[in-house]
Amino acid sequence: MLKTGILGGGQLGRMLLQAAANYPVETFVLENDDECPAAHLCHHFTKGDIKNFDSVYNFGKGLDAITIEIENVNVEALEKLEAEGVKIYPRPSVLKIIKNKIRQKEYYCQHRIPTADFIITNKLEDLNQQEKFLPAVHKLGEGGYDGRGVQLIKSKEDLARGFDVPAVLEKMITIQKEIAQMVAVNEKGDTALYPPVEMLFDPVLNLLDYQLCPAELSTQTLYKVEAIAMAVVKNFQSPGIFAVEMFVDKSGDVFVNETAPRVHNSGHHSIEAHYSSQFDMLWRIMLDYPLGNTDAILPSIMVNIIGTEGYSGPVKYEGLDEVLKIENAFVHLYGKKETRPGRKMGHVTIISKEKQDLLHKSNKVKRILQAKT
Amino acid sequence: MLKTGILGGGQLGRMLLQAAANYPVETFVLENDDECPAAHLCHHFTKGDIKNFDSVYNFGKGLDAITIEIENVNVEALEKLEAEGVKIYPRPSVLKIIKNKIRQKEYYCQHRIPTADFIITNKLEDLNQQEKFLPAVHKLGEGGYDGRGVQLIKSKEDLARGFDVPAVLEKMITIQKEIAQMVAVNEKGDTALYPPVEMLFDPVLNLLDYQLCPAELSTQTLYKVEAIAMAVVKNFQSPGIFAVEMFVDKSGDVFVNETAPRVHNSGHHSIEAHYSSQFDMLWRIMLDYPLGNTDAILPSIMVNIIGTEGYSGPVKYEGLDEVLKIENAFVHLYGKKETRPGRKMGHVTIISKEKQDLLHKSNKVKRILQAKT
Numbered sequence: 029m030l031k032t033g034i035l036g037g038g039q040l041g042r043m044l045l046q047a048a049a050n051y052p053v054e055t056f057v058l059e060n061d062d063e064c065p066a067a068h069l070c071h072h073f074t075k076g077d078i079k080n081f082d083s084v085y086n087f088g089k090g091l092d093a094i095t096i097e098i099e100n101v102n103v104e105a106l107e108k109l110e111a112e113g114v115k116i117y118p119r120p121s122v123l124k125i126i127k128n129k130i131r132q133k134e135y136y137c138q139h140r141i142p143t144a145d146f147i148i149t150n151k152l153e154d155l156n157q158q159e160k161f162l163p164a165v166h167k168l169g170e171g172g173y174d175g176r177g178v179q180l181i182k183s184k185e186d187l188a189r190g191f192d193v194p195a196v197l198e199k200m201i202t203i204q205k206e207i208a209q210m211v212a213v214n215e216k217g218d219t220a221l222y223p224p225v226e227m228l229f230d231p232v233l234n235l236l237d238y239q240l241c242p243a244e245l246s247t248q249t250l251y252k253v254e255a256i257a258m259a260v261v262k263n264f265q266s267p268g269i270f271a272v273e274m275f276v277d278k279s280g281d282v283f284v285n286e287t288a289p290r291v292h293n294s295g296h297h298s299i300e301a302h303y304s305s306q307f308d309m310l311w312r313i314m315l316d317y318p319l320g321n322t323d324a325i326l327p328s329i330m331v332n333i334i335g336t337e338g339y340s341g342p343v344k345y346e347g348l349d350e351v352l353k354i355e356n357a358f359v360h361l362y363g364k365k366e367t368r369p370g371r372k373m374g375h376v377t378i379i380s381k382e383k384q385d386l387l388h389k390s391n392k393v394k395r396i397l398q399a400k401t
Numbered sequence: 402m403l404k405t406g407i408l409g410g411g412q413l414g415r416m417l418l419q420a421a422a423n424y425p426v427e428t429f430v431l432e433n434d435d436e437c438p439a440a441h442l443c444h445h446f447t448k449g450d451i452k453n454f455d456s457v458y459n460f461g462k463g464l465d466a467i468t469i470e471i472e473n474v475n476v477e478a479l480e481k482l483e484a485e486g487v488k489i490y491p492r493p494s495v496l497k498i499i500k501n502k503i504r505q506k507e508y509y510c511q512h513r514i515p516t517a518d519f520i521i522t523n524k525l526e527d528l529n530q531q532e533k534f535l536p537a538v539h540k541l542g543e544g545g546y547d548g549r550g551v552q553l554i555k556s557k558e559d560l561a562r563g564f565d566v567p568a569v570l571e572k573m574i575t576i577q578k579e580i581a582q583m584v585a586v587n588e589k590g591d592t593a594l595y596p597p598v599e600m601l602f603d604p605v606l607n608l609l610d611y612q613l614c615p616a617e618l619s620t621q622t623l624y625k626v627e628a629i630a631m632a633v634v635k636n637f638q639s640p641g642i643f644a645v646e647m648f649v650d651k652s653g654d655v656f657v658n659e660t661a662p663r664v665h666n667s668g669h670h671s672i673e674a675h676y677s678s679q680f681d682m683l684w685r686i687m688l689d690y691p692l693g694n695t696d697a698i699l700p701s702i703m704v705n706i707i708g709t710e711g712y713s714g715p716v717k718y719e720g721l722d723e724v725l726k727i728e729n730a731f732v733h734l735y736g737k738k739e740t741r742p743g744r745k746m747g748h749v750t751i752i753s754k755e756k757q758d759l760l761h762k763s764n765k766v767k768r769i770l771q772a773k774t
Contacts, residue, residue, distance in 0.1 A: 029736070046419045049442060050733045052716075069422060071441040303729055318726045325698060325752070343425075353691045356676055360423045363402070379698070 029054045032314055033088060034066065035078040036097030039362040039372065040291050041066030043299065044095070047307035051315055058087040065362045066097075081105045088114055093314045095268070096290050099127040100171060117314055118268035118289035125264075126289050129167045129196045136284055139263045141256060143284045144275070145199040152192040159184050161197060169194040201283055205276040207243050208294035209257035212309045212319055215267050220309070222302065222322040224253050225294050225330075227273075238331045238390050240383075241297050241324060245276070252282045260287055269310045271295060293332070297377045300358045301328035326379040329386040331393045333374040335367040339400040343367035347396035354389055356380055373399040402427045405687055406461060407439065408451040409470030412735040412745060413664050414439030416672065417468075420680035424688055431460040438735045439470075454478045461487055466687045468641070469663050472500040473544060490687055491641035491662035498637075499662050502569045503542045509657055512636045514629060516657045517648070518572040525565040532557050534570060542567040574656055578649040580616050581667035582630035585682045585692055588640050593682070595675065595695040597626050598667055598703075600646075611704045611763050613756075614670050614697060618649070625655045633660055642683045644668060666705070670750045673731045674701035699752040702759040704766045706734070708744040712773040716740035720769035727762055729753055746772040 029052045034041045037059030045066055048055050055070040060077055067073045076083035078098070084105035088094050093115040094106065106120040118126075125135045136143040149155045155166065162184070168177035168191050179189045181197070190197075210222040226243035245253065257272040264270070271292035273285040295306030304312065304320020312320050335343075342365060352359055361374035376397065378389045402425045407414045410432030418439055421428050428443040435448045449456035451471070457478035461467050466488040467479065479493040498508045509516040522528045528539065535557070541550030541564050552562045554570070563570075583595040599616035618626065630645040637643070644665035646658040668679030677685065677693020685693050708716075715738060725732055734747035749770065751762045 029738075042422055045442075046422050049415055049419050049736070050731075052734050052736050055441070068428070068444040069418075069442055303731075312725065318722055320725075321728045323728070349691055352685065352693075355694045355696070358423075358676075361425050363422070363425050365402075 030093060030315055031056065031091045033058065033091045033094040034070070034097060035084065035087075035094065035101045037061065037064035037066035037073075038097055039065050039360075039374075040097040042069060042362060043296070043360070044097075044291060044307050044310065045069035047305060047311055050308070051311055051317075053311065053315060056087065056091060058083065063365065065364060078102065085109060093117065095310060095314065096123070099123055099289070101127075103127065115314070117266075117310065118264065118270070119266035122264045122266045122268070122289045126287060128170050129172070129286070130169045130194060132286060133196055133198075135263075136260070139259060141259050141284055142282060144201050147197045148194070149190070149197050150194050152188075152190055155181070155190040155195075155197060156187050158197055159187070161199060162186075163200040165198045165200060166190045167196045167198060169196065201275050201277050203275045204278050205243065205245070206285070207245070207253055207274045207276060207282075208239070208292070209253055209272045209274065210292070210295045210298070210306055210322075211257050211261045211270045211272065212306075212313060212322070213261055213264075213267050213270070214313050214319055215316060217262075217267075218319060219258065219261065220319045220322045221254055221257070222295065222298065222306070223324055224250070224257075225297070227294065238329055238394065239294060239297065240386065241301060241328045241330075246280065249276055249280050249282065252280075256282055256284060260284060264289070267313050269295075269306055269313065293372075293375075296360070296375050297328040297330040297379075299360075300377050301325055301379050326381060327383065327386060328377055328379045329390040331376045331378075331390050332372055333361070333376065333397055333399055335369050335371040335373055336398045336400050337369045340368045341366060341401040343373060343399050344401060346398040346400050351376060351393050351397045354378070354392065356385075357389060357393065367399040367401060371399075403466060403688055404429065404464045406431065406464045406467040407443070407470060408457065408460075408467065408474045410434065410437035410439035410446075411470055412438050412733075412747075413470040415442060415735060416669070416733070417470075417664060417680050417683065418442035420678060420684055423681070424684055424690075426684065426688060429460065429464060431456065436738065438737060451475065458482060466490065468683060468687065469496070472496055472662070476500065488687070490639075490683065491637065491643070492639035495637045495639045495641070495662045499660060501543050502540045502545070502659070503567060505659060506569055506571075508636075509633070512632060514632050514657050515655060517574050520570045521567070522563070522570050523567050525561075525563055528554070528563040528568075528570060529560050531570055532560070534572060535559075536573040538571045538573060539563045540569045540571060542569065574648050574650050576648045577651050578616065578618070579658070580618070580626055580647045580649060580655075581612070581665070582626055582645045582647065583665070583668045583671070583679055583695075584630050584634045584643045584645065585679075585686060585695070586634055586637075586640050586643070587686050587692055588689060590635075590640075591692055592631065592634065593692045593695045594627055594630070595668065595671065595679070596697055597623070597630075598670070600667065611702055611767065612667060612670065613759065614674060614701045614703075619653065622649055622653050622655065625653075629655055629657060633657060637662070640686050642668075642679055642686065666745075666748075669733070669748050670701040670703040671695075672733075673750050674698055674752050699754060700756065700759060701750055701752045702763040704749045704751075704763050705745055706747040706749065706770055706772055708740040708742050708746055709771045709773050710742045713741045714739060714774040716746060716772050717774060719771040719773050724749060724766050724770045727751070727765065729758075730762060730766065740772040740774060744772075
């Protein structure tokens with residue numbers, strides 16, 4: 029059995045391990061918290077820091093393959109492991125580009141991939157000189173995740189909220205739609221595209237609110253989305269699964285926002301709504317099986333269950349019974365013991381032929397299901 | 402989090418634990434083999450004998466709920482645990498009836514549930530006097546499983562192949578169809594019926610060959626199947642999930658063959674083909690959530706992957722790549738290291754609107770996918 033390690037033990041690891049149990053594979057997880065969502069679902073759990081060279085290197089020695097749950101891992105250890113023959117999904121060279129937003133923007137420019145105009149700021153002082161560039165979004169070079177490390181800088185008054193470390197100041201685009209396109213790439217370079225999804229965000233927490241699949245796009249925009257996502261992924265020259273997040277503006281132009289070189293929140297609906305889920309697909313890639321079928325079984329909508337504002341502590345779910353009664357809803361709770369405002373506690377996928385049915389039920393879920401204490 | 406134990410760590414436990422990871426539940430498994438398919442997917446694994454009173458009792462003390470993967474467990478320990486407040490799914494009183502085929506047949510008679518005529522034989526000598534009752538099937542009272550403990554006694558010459566211990570001699574029915582009906586029952590006694598499935602068996606190994614969902618039945622026969630299954634389950638007065646296996650003869654009469662008071666091979670297709678799978682459903686029952694939706698998303702067919710005749714030892718799958726390329730097929734391999742003839746190594750579910758597509762693809766799977774060494 030292939031020995032495969034996952035760096036990180038959150039919900040992505042959890043769902044990867046649920047899918048792993050369909051195949052003969054021996055699983056390993058490295059994570060600091062031995063009560064994390066994925067800890068009990070692997071064959072071998074190692075407590076350790078995914079950002080530390082020695083932890084990652086010692087974890088990875090003797091494994092056949094490694095994948096990640098988050099970009100913020102020790103890339104140097106992965107490079108050494110790769111040199112020693114361990115397969116890394118995605119390749120460390122990709123992680124180096126992705127985990128630093130400055131390098132990521134430079135990558136898009138280098139490969140002529142459309143992305144919002146930007147300026148690199150090394151300290152707050154640099155930012156203060158960019159009043160004319162506003163409104164813009166200030167993004168931390170390294171270490172941002174899930175809404176942390178991103179600041180809206182609409183006007184001069186907001187400048188002080190920027191980052192005093194290397195960061196990207198990105199011109200704000202008048203977004204008509206936000207799209208995520210998942211792409212799977214195997215060792216041979218064969219690719220498979222999932223139907224793109226359309227995302228709506230909570231403007232306060234900058235967390236995904238719900239996502240519709242397939243996205244409603246004109247044929248022309250769909251082609252652009254697919255072509256751009258393919259360009260992003262092909263140039264990485266790495267097997268793996270990738271979520272390319274894009275903006276579509278009012279004139280139908282498409283800009284890459286950022287790329288996640290891993291299983292991603294925007295692919296959760298694929299567990300029930302697609303023949304091969306993003307998790308299934310990554311195992312197929314790592315096990316050198318044929319790529320799966322990315323077609324939708326039915327259209328779907330996905331709602332994140334995030335910790336309700338004002339509640340921190342041991343979680344109690346309000347409205348869970350009512351949501352579990354919804355006929356075509358699939359509930360995933362990640363088994364996190366503690367909730368805090370904005371924390372991803374689970375998600376609900378709804379599948380249906382009717383868009384109205386999807387919207388109605390997802391609104392119901394959002395309204396009634398609360399992670400409180 | 403509810404502490405829930407599973408007696409047995411085979412593929413049913415494995416798939417139960419895959420489904421458990423959608424909900425907040427702490428899982429425990431008792432099984433003699435610490436490399437069994439379910440061992441690594443629970444929070445707490447205990448190595449021990451599910452047939453031994455002390456192992457089961459010590460495992461169950463302190464748990465909130467227990468379910469089973471196989472009937473052949475220590476029922477006395479479960480009775481003591483039940484008396485001490487642990488919820489058992491199904492209740493030990495049901496297990497007592499089911500695990501002994503003689504008691505099971507008597508139960509059907511007592512509740513006027515149609516079942517094939519039978520004679521109880523205590524030793525081989527009793528059987529030898531039943532020449533006139535042939536052709537018949539001789540079933541071991543206790544301990545039979547998956548084709549073990551069942552003998553066809555077609556004529557006088559076969560009598561010596563019977564069991565020399567308490568057993569049931571069941572008159573052979575001219576079977577037109579073999580049906581399995583899954584029924585879910587919660588604590589309040591609410592029930593949910595899955596669409597019945599139609600099964601075809603390998604006549605040599607007496608193992609399930611493939612199963613089609615929904616079964617093709619006249620409306621009248623469907624009503625009979627549902628009513629009989631409900632009568633079987635309601636009289637148990639126990640929450641849980643139940644698979645009632647039935648024969649339909651040429652005149653459309655329905656007879657109960659046997660009942661499994663647990664998740665069952667005949668419900669595997671429900672993972673992908675139904676809104677709430679049998680595994681999801683059992684967690685809903687144990688967690689006191691609302692019953693799930695038993696509707697089919699699409700019709701389906703399920704093929705068991707059984708160890709190819711003539712091969713014993715570390716398994717290698719032949720044809721796996723070709724099967725993984727089939728567009729609407731879902732492959733489940735149970736992670737068993739060794740194959741032997743007839744051993745259940747995995748299953749493949751195919752979903753499609755078209756019956757012809759299901760049949761064509763399932764035949765392809767059966768032909769090309771082999772568990773060899």
